[in-house]
Amino acid sequence: MGTAVDDTLWQWIELTDYETPSVPTTMLAQRWWQKTLQTLKPNRVDVSSSSSTESEPVQAEFEFAYDPLLGALDTLLDTQRQNDVRITWLVLPPNSPAWNAVDEWTKRNSWQQLTVPQRDQLLTSQPVDEVHLPSEPWIMTDLSRGFIRHPLGMRWLQSFLKTTLHAADAPGLVVCGSWLYYYLEKTHGGLNRQAFTLRPFDTDHLVTSQLAVSRAHAKRLLAVSEGNPGVAAAYRNAFPVSADETEIVLEIPRVPTVHGEISTFVLYALLLHGGLSTFLLTEVLKSVAPNLIEHCLNLLRSHGIVSYQDDCWKVTELGYPAAKQFLAQRDFNWTPC
Amino acid sequence: MDTEKIRDLFKTVDSSAIVEVVAIVLVAWLIVFLSQRLLPRLANLFHSKKRLYTLALIPLIRLIVVVIALVMIVPIFIEPTLQNMVAALGALGLAIGFAIKDYVSSLIAGIVAIHEMPYRPGDWVTIDGIYGEVAHIGLRTVELVTPDDTVVAMPHEKIWQNAVLNANNGGPSLMCVAEFFLTPESNGLLVKEALEQVAFTSPYLQIHKPVVVTVNEETWGTRYRLKAYPVDPRQQFKFITDLSLRSKQRLLDLEVQFAKVETAKSH
Numbered sequence: 001m002g003t004a005v006d007d008t009l010w011q012w013i014e015l016t017d018y019e020t021p022s023v024p025t026t027m028l029a030q031r032w033w034q035k036t037l038q039t040l041k042p043n044r045v046d047v048s049s050s051s052s053t054e055s056e057p058v059q060a061e062f063e064f065a066y067d068p069l070l071g072a073l074d075t076l077l078d079t080q081r082q083n084d085v086r087i088t089w090l091v092l093p094p095n096s097p098a099w100n101a102v103d104e105w106t107k108r109n110s111w112q113q114l115t116v117p118q119r120d121q122l123l124t125s126q127p128v129d130e131v132h133l134p135s136e137p138w139i140m141t142d143l144s145r146g147f148i149r150h151p152l153g154m155r156w157l158q159s160f161l162k163t164t165l166h167a168a169d170a171p172g173l174v175v176c177g178s179w180l181y182y183y184l185e186k187t188h189g190g191l192n193r194q195a196f197t198l199r200p201f202d203t204d205h206l207v208t209s210q211l212a213v214s215r216a217h218a219k220r221l222l223a224v225s226e227g228n229p230g231v232a233a234a235y236r237n238a239f240p241v242s243a244d245e246t247e248i249v250l251e252i253p254r255v256p257t258v259h260g261e262i263s264t265f266v267l268y269a270l271l272l273h274g275g276l277s278t279f280l281l282t283e284v285l286k287s288v289a290p291n292l293i294e295h296c297l298n299l300l301r302s303h304g305i306v307s308y309q310d311d312c313w314k315v316t317e318l319g320y321p322a323a324k325q326f327l328a329q330r331d332f333n334w335t336p337c
Numbered sequence: 338m339d340t341e342k343i344r345d346l347f348k349t350v351d352s353s354a355i356v357e358v359v360a361i362v363l364v365a366w367l368i369v370f371l372s373q374r375l376l377p378r379l380a381n382l383f384h385s386k387k388r389l390y391t392l393a394l395i396p397l398i399r400l401i402v403v404v405i406a407l408v409m410i411v412p413i414f415i416e417p418t419l420q421n422m423v424a425a426l427g428a429l430g431l432a433i434g435f436a437i438k439d440y441v442s443s444l445i446a447g448i449v450a451i452h453e454m455p456y457r458p459g460d461w462v463t464i465d466g467i468y469g470e471v472a473h474i475g476l477r478t479v480e481l482v483t484p485d486d487t488v489v490a491m492p493h494e495k496i497w498q499n500a501v502l503n504a505n506n507g508g509p510s511l512m513c514v515a516e517f518f519l520t521p522e523s524n525g526l527l528v529k530e531a532l533e534q535v536a537f538t539s540p541y542l543q544i545h546k547p548v549v550v551t552v553n554e555e556t557w558g559t560r561y562r563l564k565a566y567p568v569d570p571r572q573q574f575k576f577i578t579d580l581s582l583r584s585k586q587r588l589l590d591l592e593v594q595f596a597k598v599e600t601a602k603s604h
Contacts, residue, residue: 125590151531186544186545286583287575287579
């Protein structure tokens, strides 16, 4: 069901202008209390209970209509062209609807997709091909595909960064996960790229887009999603409520603290790479025993924080807020976006 | 005459005064005891700055409680006039000078340590050649836990004459150094880049802090020092191990020759 109706909802803003929307104080207090309970009683299984989860679904699944978002992307690229900016960087947080929108945009436009070596190949000692930008418009749909956080796994990405630092012949679009962008910015002495991201949804946007059925619902969605419409949609679909419902409780999965340090490494690695296979995860976390990684992954999966599909571990949409909070509590290289 | 004067300093103490003093001491002891038991547990649930700040509260709370208790107890025994206080302090000074000088020196150094903070709980310090994490700051001693899990009780008075080397100084930033000794023929730029890559890809790395490789030419070859910060100071040994092992593997892959050094002293 396509429900997003307002074209002004989707706006690309400069990454430096990104601000997490302010969450109502009552929501913050509630979240703080839940966090404190989790800290003091780390073995608690249920953080809260919701009657609404047991009731019959009262609304249809929410799906984004991508046309307005694609229109906003076209407008951004037109502006960039007018300003003679050749390469445009889009920085997207995990689970943002913009990932799907970019895929759709790529299908509709004939920009050449840059080929990236397979991740497994990046780990071999064979030399990695130099990056050559084509003379026609090109797109890099997910920069993390050409990167593994391993001494051998950064060669292609470094070549790419070096090449794109100079003026390109043709316009290019680079799509990069927010965790990777932040990591590169810190480890490569500042990327100095003019990057754009989607403006986060505040309470009004959540109501206008019909993601939230009421303002009370919007406040709760905002508190868990921090303005990420993809996460808000996931919570909307997982915990359906009716417009007249006042007692709205959204159950956030809890990151188990059993393997605190390993969970931190695993979650960060998954967010940084946008998902990894078991083999690659053990390569990235060489200093951790593979059986501990596997045990940690299974534990995280049983708590709904990560999912496993097609030999790829990923942080789930519902688990993302908890994972982000878990890393933030440990000051672990987290990104606000 | 002197005995009479000293006797005049003190009030007549009845049973109710003794009960009052016992009650004050008990309450003070209970508060200190609870703060020393509960705050470390609470701190260990936190991470990074929150943990260190919570741990730093313990000696502060104890100092405040002891001072308040003394302020409440002294007037029960002594009429708090200027003359009496001077006389009492004089007698106390005499006793300290002869009998318990070292003990009181440590007590005073403990108070100075709380004020000047050369070390706080959670800090990684070297005192008198011993390196360890400050686990507890007592009235007379500071307890260090060494990397080999040995508890060392160090009198506070060490701060009067010894240098205190504090590696993280109350914060979560603690620099770690991994050293490599290579032959002078090795390609320095290649090695530097490889070592940086290893640090950037360590899961322990605090990415907000810089990664630096320094190079020194020695008579026996070239010394490379890889300097970086872990997310948590408690991860320092794991971090250095991770840097050392993976760097060594990477350097072997690059066919870099390691120098044979009898002894190496860091600077």
